[in-house]
Amino acid sequence: MNVEAGTARILTEAKRVAAILHNCPEGSLAEHKTTAIIKDWCQRFNVPLLDLGLETGAVAFLDAGAARTVAFRADIDAVTLDIGIRHLCGHDYHTATLLGALAVLSEQRSELPHNVLFIFQPAEENTKGARLILESGLFDRLSPKPFRLFGIHNRPEMPVGQVGVRQGALMAEKSNFTVIFTGRGGHGGTPELCVDPIVAAAAFITGVQSIISRNASPFLPAVCSVCSIRSGSEQNYAPEVAVMTGSIRTLDHALHERIADRVRGLATDTAAAFECACEVDMVREVPAVFNSSEMTAAAREAAVATVGKANVVSPDPCLGSEDFALLGEAIPSFFYWVGSGDKSKQNAAWHSEQFEVADGYLDIAIPLLVHAALTD
Known part of the structure; x- marks a missing residue:
């Protein structure tokens, strides 16, 4: 499968949807417009949606007729601050990343080694969303349940073009x-x-x-x-x-x-x-986000295929927290950090009013997830 060619075909459209999402920020459990955009995209690429009974968020299942399923999760909510609700943590780009990967993989579904589960999770900022996904019984409905789960988050301290792969505890x-x-x-x-x-x-x-x-x-x-x-x-x-x-x-x-x-x-x-x-x-x-040695090996393989060995780094962990860790207690998981910083300037931190994702982020993040889906 030519990952780069597939990404190139969808990249402009993925950047367009990222801009749309950026301009309609919605707080935790209020992501109604965002959810509608996600569902429209999934239907456009003929990837069926699973009904979890949740008001916001979406889950899609790409059936490749394979014996095993790999899962991906992106958070979709914006940050609620005194200044209002804004996308100041990059969840708009995480959503666009997973939508882009869904489009690329759907075009080659007959060649995929695994089925693919796409989880567009609401309410990460208030840490309620992962529990809602688990309480919905999603993983119990799939037989067998996914054998691995990947998550992704931008990291403004890392420049665009770098991918962070770290074994062990990553977030607090x-x-x-x-x-x-x-x-x-x-x-x-x-x-x-x-x-x-x-x-x-x-x-x-x-x-x-x-x-x-x-x-x-x-x-x-x-x-x-x-x-x-x-x-x-x-x-x-x-x-x-x-x-x-x-x-x-x-x-x-x-x-x-x-x-x-x-x-x-x-x-x-x-x-x-x-x-x-x-x-x-x-x-x-x-709990802490923890990347096991087995999952780290698979994640590193996909990262090297995307950006080359020289651009795969092992950044220090941080004491921010992520409810992705709750999903990781149910399924072997790995959490990527993907560089979102602009090399030419000082980049603002998550939740800062000056936070932004640098151009070129989706060029790396989308093929990274596609490569991860193809990894045995």
Whole structure:
């Protein structure tokens, strides 16, 4: 199969649909126009859709009459910020990538070594989408279920033309926590009659800063951050409640559990020291994205076929998180990073108002997924 020729035939149209998607950003679980565009494309290339009973997102199955099925996943939602809803993480280009790969593969379906499952997942930004896919029973409906799953994400720190292939932990396990201190409100002029939760919260936040340095090896990346605090509204009234939220991110699960225990213990002990009541809610949001050695070998083969050995790099992992990891717990998986940066300038990070995907990204990403589909 001539992957490059197939990509060349569809590339202009894929870039056009990327532009359309970019200009109709939709937040998590509200991707209705995006879903309609995806479904129209699948029907155009005669790739049947599977009904999962979801309001947004789409899944298509390309039946090549093969014994095994390879799956691909792209996220489709935009980022919701104070400035509004915008495509500031490149999910519009991820969607266009998978649509392009679908078009190329559909033209050669009789030559494919595997059937291909295309998952256009909603709601990655709020980490609900992968769970919805799993709860729909998608993988249980396929017999046999896919033997491997590939995901893809742009990486602005890497220039267009590079593909990131890394074995092991790639993105962080993440837990969110909410800590509530309840004291006794009163007048700001009589603090001796109050139990001030703000002072207790300040002590807790200060204590959190030493959790990583005192509990984690410097060779194991980890972050524990308090990201919001809400308490009080008046200058002369001591509030009754302080609410703090934050997150824990690690690549190592055992370390993650230790840090979570330390947050719980610190919250409980700090509240007691300041005579406050304490509530701690710790929610594991997603596991770490992990690329196995077997999957890495297949992924590297496809990457080398796409950009050549010199342009396949092994970037450091990051402590961002991805709900792709939940799908990866059900099926052997690999997550690619594909360079989206412009070599001629400083490239803005994901979720920045200045974020953009450089021209040429689809020229690499589409054939990468096609090569991955053809890999034994």
